[in-house]
Amino acid sequence: MGGGGGAEEELTAQETALYDRQIRVWGVDAQKRLSKAHVLVCGMNGTTTEFCKNIVLAGVGSLSLMDDHLVTEDDLNANFLIPHDESIYGGRSRAEVCCESLKDFNPMVRVAVEKGDPSLIDGEFLDKFDIIVVSCASIKTKLLINDNCRKRSKHIAFYAIECKDSCGEIFVDLQNHSYVQKVGGEPKPKELAYPSLQEAISVPWKNLPRKTTKLYFAMRVLENYESSEGRNACEASLSDLPAVLALRKDMCDKMSLSESQIPTALLERLLAAGKKQHPPVCAILGGILGQEVIKSISGKGDPIKNFFYYDAADGKGIAEDIPPLSSD
Amino acid sequence: MASSPASAASEEEAVKAAKVLMVGAGGIGCELLKTLALSGFRDIHIIDLDTIEVSNLNRQFLFRQSHVGQSKAHVARDAVLKFRPNINITSYHANVKDAQFNVEFFKQFNVVLNGLDNLDARRHVNRLCLAAEVPLVESGTTGFLGQVTVHVKGKTECYECQPKPVPKSYPVCTITSTPSKFVHCIVWAKELLFAKMFGDKNQDNDLNVRSNESGTSKSDVFERNADEDLDQYARRIYDHVFGYNIEVALENEETWKNRRRPNPIYIRDTLPEEAIRQNGSSRDINNEQEEPSAMVSLGLRNPQEIWSLADNSRVFLEALKLFFEKREKEIGNLVFDKDDQLAVEFVTTAANIRASSFGIPLHSLFEAKGVAGNIVHAVATTNAIIAGLIVIEAIKVLHGDYKKYRMTYCLEHPSRKMLLMPIEPFEPNKSCYVCSETPLLLEVNTKTTKLREVIEKIIKSKLGMNLPLVMIGSTLVFEDGEGLEEDEAANYALNLEKVLAELPAPVVNDTKLTVEDFQQELSCSINIKHRDEFDEEKEPDGMVLSGWSAPVEKQVTSNGGNQSVASSSGADYADGIVEDISTKPGMKRKLDEVLELKENCDASSSAQVVEDDDDDDLVMLDENPKLAKKKRLQ
Ligand SMILES: [Zn+2]
Numbered sequence: 001m002g003g004g005g006g007a008e009e010e011l012t013a014q015e016t017a018l019y020d021r022q023i024r025v026w027g028v029d030a031q032k033r034l035s036k037a038h039v040l041v042c043g044m045n046g047t048t049t050e051f052c053k054n055i056v057l058a059g060v061g062s063l064s065l066m067d068d069h070l071v072t073e074d075d076l077n078a079n080f081l082i083p084h085d086e087s088i089y090g091g092r093s094r095a096e097v098c099c100e101s102l103k104d105f106n107p108m109v110r111v112a113v114e115k116g117d118p119s120l121i122d123g124e125f126l127d128k129f130d131i132i133v134v135s136c137a138s139i140k141t142k143l144l145i146n147d148n149c150r151k152r153s154k155h156i157a158f159y160a161i162e163c164k165d166s167c168g169e170i171f172v173d174l175q176n177h178s179y180v181q182k183v184g185g186e187p188k189p190k191e192l193a194y195p196s197l198q199e200a201i202s203v204p205w206k207n208l209p210r211k212t213t214k215l216y217f218a219m220r221v222l223e224n225y226e227s228s229e230g231r232n233a234c235e236a237s238l239s240d241l242p243a244v245l246a247l248r249k250d251m252c253d254k255m256s257l258s259e260s261q262i263p264t265a266l267l268e269r270l271l272a273a274g275k276k277q278h279p280p281v282c283a284i285l286g287g288i289l290g291q292e293v294i295k296s297i298s299g300k301g302d303p304i305k306n307f308f309y310y311d312a313a314d315g316k317g318i319a320e321d322i323p324p325l326s327s328d
Numbered sequence: 329m330a331s332s333p334a335s336a337a338s339e340e341e342a343v344k345a346a347k348v349l350m351v352g353a354g355g356i357g358c359e360l361l362k363t364l365a366l367s368g369f370r371d372i373h374i375i376d377l378d379t380i381e382v383s384n385l386n387r388q389f390l391f392r393q394s395h396v397g398q399s400k401a402h403v404a405r406d407a408v409l410k411f412r413p414n415i416n417i418t419s420y421h422a423n424v425k426d427a428q429f430n431v432e433f434f435k436q437f438n439v440v441l442n443g444l445d446n447l448d449a450r451r452h453v454n455r456l457c458l459a460a461e462v463p464l465v466e467s468g469t470t471g472f473l474g475q476v477t478v479h480v481k482g483k484t485e486c487y488e489c490q491p492k493p494v495p496k497s498y499p500v501c502t503i504t505s506t507p508s509k510f511v512h513c514i515v516w517a518k519e520l521l522f523a524k525m526f527g528d529k530n531q532d533n534d535l536n537v538r539s540n541e542s543g544t545s546k547s548d549v550f551e552r553n554a555d556e557d558l559d560q561y562a563r564r565i566y567d568h569v570f571g572y573n574i575e576v577a578l579e580n581e582e583t584w585k586n587r588r589r590p591n592p593i594y595i596r597d598t599l600p601e602e603a604i605r606q607n608g609s610s611r612d613i614n615n616e617q618e619e620p621s622a623m624v625s626l627g628l629r630n631p632q633e634i635w636s637l638a639d640n641s642r643v644f645l646e647a648l649k650l651f652f653e654k655r656e657k658e659i660g661n662l663v664f665d666k667d668d669q670l671a672v673e674f675v676t677t678a679a680n681i682r683a684s685s686f687g688i689p690l691h692s693l694f695e696a697k698g699v700a701g702n703i704v705h706a707v708a709t710t711n712a713i714i715a716g717l718i719v720i721e722a723i724k725v726l727h728g729d730y731k732k733y734r735m736t737y738c739l740e741h742p743s744r745k746m747l748l749m750p751i752e753p754f755e756p757n758k759s760c761y762v763c764s765e766t767p768l769l770l771e772v773n774t775k776t777t778k779l780r781e782v783i784e785k786i787i788k789s790k791l792g793m794n795l796p797l798v799m800i801g802s803t804l805v806f807e808d809g810e811g812l813e814e815d816e817a818a819n820y821a822l823n824l825e826k827v828l829a830e831l832p833a834p835v836v837n838d839t840k841l842t843v844e845d846f847q848q849e850l851s852c853s854i855n856i857k858h859r860d861e862f863d864e865e866k867e868p869d870g871m872v873l874s875g876w877s878a879p880v881e882k883q884v885t886s887n888g889g890n891q892s893v894a895s896s897s898g899a900d901y902a903d904g905i906v907e908d909i910s911t912k913p914g915m916k917r918k919l920d921e922v923l924e925l926k927e928n929c930d931a932s933s934s935a936q937v938v939e940d941d942d943d944d945d946l947v948m949l950d951e952n953p954k955l956a957k958k959k960r961l962q
Binding site: 010016017018019020021022023024025026028046050053054057058059077078079080081082083084104105106107278279280281282283284286287288290291294301302304308310312314315316317318319320 | 359362363365366367382383385386387389392393408410411412413414471472629630631632694698703704705706707708709710711712713715716717718719720723734736738740741742745746747748749750
């Protein structure tokens, strides 16, 4: 994070031995900053599980999990933190069961459960954290948390991540992020100003470059649909296709975008996915998000600004900057 | 997955029915085994020779502190069965080059997935996959960079169709007399001084062992006198290697005409008080320790700090003495190991003292260890991403979606917006000696070169054969492996020491050699061209092999700038070799086209993928660049 502060004390011999290989990637200072960072994850699924594993291994200071939903058989699919044994997970929340497994991964990281409802999170609560990751929540909840993060005097980085079977989206808001960029081996300080989630999803579509990934538009249509129906993320299904197509037409008309930019086949795929997550895609998205959080905490390396998309159908992992700088 | 429900169902069936072999249970392997199990694979075999070390735990998440020392393959299997109890995982704590893993063994699998850490094993697996006709998905990571490639016999290039990076090796005289970089000092400290002091005494060593000091009658100053005090001995070695040997080198004026002259360093200058005083204060502290450490005995705590010349000298003397005091039994058999703290201390400080002599900046123990151990940077996130990409390709292979195969590069900075960049696989290289039958050409002095040298330097080291057999016409002159008759073995041993022209079937200009490896089911022909002279600097092997993809020397860029991976000894990569795409000549050109869409590209290669500006689909350019351009302009 911008300051990082008090990275005075040295790493212990135990930390140096454990983190040897990664210190060779990002340096001792970054490792010290990581060990002081506090991360909150709202919503435990295949993708956030992967992310949690990655940052616990990397050695963040603490990780808190918020997800009061009781574990069901559906949760086992893409989640390796839940043992296949109902006598272990039965009657317990996702956060509790995942927390127990994650603790084992790295004894130097504090992993804890935060009970509560992400849609009711207030600003003061957020002050305990440096990084907030939100998944399987409605757009309304995401907007609320993002807004609250931006209102705090403390710098809190916000990430939203969703995986729909073979596709995924990551949104990043680092507000004003200063970091060190390596240009031909020379470190150079750099500043980035991020738009809020609200700004990033309400850009008039006609202002976006023609090459903008189709997934960006498709995700906005689904988001809009789910929120108009009062549903949570990933709760729409294939039976909603006609209504979703009608909404697509409506939105495209309003924002002067050709409907062909949001192919029916793509919407079909996303709706058919429902809550299903494809484990290799979870690994990819969770890996990218892990790297982004490490970059943001360490202040080293170019962070994604401000969306990332992956689609296993074409194999591309794309960073999009929305709204583009020129559209002001 | 990414397709219609019917196709998704058949993909699921293909995954359930598949039998897959994973080679490597390390950084990529742990992630891969987990993702395979979650993705519905039910019959997974996994081979790994290694045991678990502490420095693995930051990313090999199936392992815990309590597993240190145990087999990676077995522990990984047990860990995954905990969250997927109903699948079959068969683990082998063994070397993939073992005879049990022959072509028959490979044939039982639908696909082979590599998560290996060295070039040698990768080449071996490539050959077995070609021979068994099993598709191979290959991978590697370094720091934030990674790649996944698909190799299917006859359809895509094999792993060895493109040149591979190998660890850099340095001319002997740079190491012995004219170091200009820190890495040269490390190589000297590790492969000459450390080997001389603590390694096999019968090994050739280029270190100067003679001394003209009066009173020494011995031919080797490294021998410790029976009555010699350990402090005296340590100081004598110090003065010899850092002082006297530099003075000797300085006498050769020719060498220093255009170079900075090094300073001889003697203990009386760096540690004036210790030249006279005996250092006995630290002795007791070390009795308590399990693993002796010179920096700990001297109260130096921070391996990240760059020590002064005096501190380096103290640690050097202390490390040397600790070897003799605490580990005397091992002396004579030691090989440098990056996980041996005392060895790292000795090599770091020796390299630093030498660096100081030659005006080269000193380095911390942490950095020196990285250079000396060829440690490649590794993080969990890249391994997780790469493992995900391997599974995506494996599913396509099982489903037979040949047209959808991609090689994917994981980049650190977006290129044309992409952090994960898929590229259509290349066709097999028609002149690849592994997957095609093109003969190789070896230029060699047939009158002075022994068969042993050709086998070691070319057949084993360059062609990567494990148990080679050499035939000249129909005469078998050498065979490796077990089960040889005694007289055969004796005969072959004799042949090894003969020069080529004097073999039972003489090898002269235009002779054709056939070399084979039965285990790899690889056979290739080598045409011999006699040549008298070789350039010692440019052709250090004393022979030149052409017609094969010569390896590219590897440069690893770390967060601290450029750092060469050193050493002529075996490579040791954390989680595999990333083909540094910028140093691959063939690859660079292809990637340039992909990245920048150069208008005048010379697309002479067989297949090439370029992103069409107007569509998400990939467009293939074929051999004619004009045609390709037309396609894109449609
Ligand atoms: Zn080939």
